[in-house]
Amino acid sequence: MKDPIVYRSTHPDVLAHWDAKGSREAQQAWRARVDATVADLGFEGRNPVVSETIFGATVTGVQHPADQPIPDGWRRHPHLDDAIAPHKATKTGKAAAAQLRQLDLPNPRLGMPGGVPKVASAAHESAFLAPAVQRIGDAVYLRWSQEIAAGDARLIDGAVWERVPLSEYYAAREAAEQDGADQ
Structure with missing residues (x-):
């Protein structure tokens, strides 16, 4: 070893x-921005889906019960059954994706x-x-x-x-x- x-x-x-x-403060401020953005997108109280690599992490979607209909501009998350991601082929999805891209986790x-x-x-x-x-x-x-x-x-x-x-x-x-x- x-x-x-x-x-x-x-x-x-x-x-x-x-x-x-x-710092904890920087991480807490990021989480507050994420929660506000998720609420702004119409999913208040839902957890974000954070995709991580060694280069960083960003929000790629939100948790969404599999038995609920998928809202316009969204699609089932490509890696998770209980989450949705912006459908970038739609105007709504492009706008949501742009908002989520602003939420890179401070690394x-x-x-x-x-x-x-x-x-x-x-x-x-x-x-x-x-x-x-x-x-x-x-x-x-x-x-x-x-x-x-x-x-x-x-x-x-x-x-x-x-x-x-x-x-x-x-x-x-x-x-x-x-x-x-x-x-």
């Missing part, structure tokens, strides 16, 4: 980026300051890796599941990020869990 690798930053640009995209991995690649190549096998991003106390940590390729590691600005031992990362996590400071 390969060991994870971890980088840490306390750089103000990284902390501001986290606050804008990764702290995207646009992270300091040259952090959103996806890196694994150093010792044919695989692509996305970092887990977490704020612990006054620092943001990036954790890859294994060593990343040297070319990708060179992209990471040493003035913004420092590679830290796993023991330091785990100690910070444990301290935050005990203090309730994990953000």
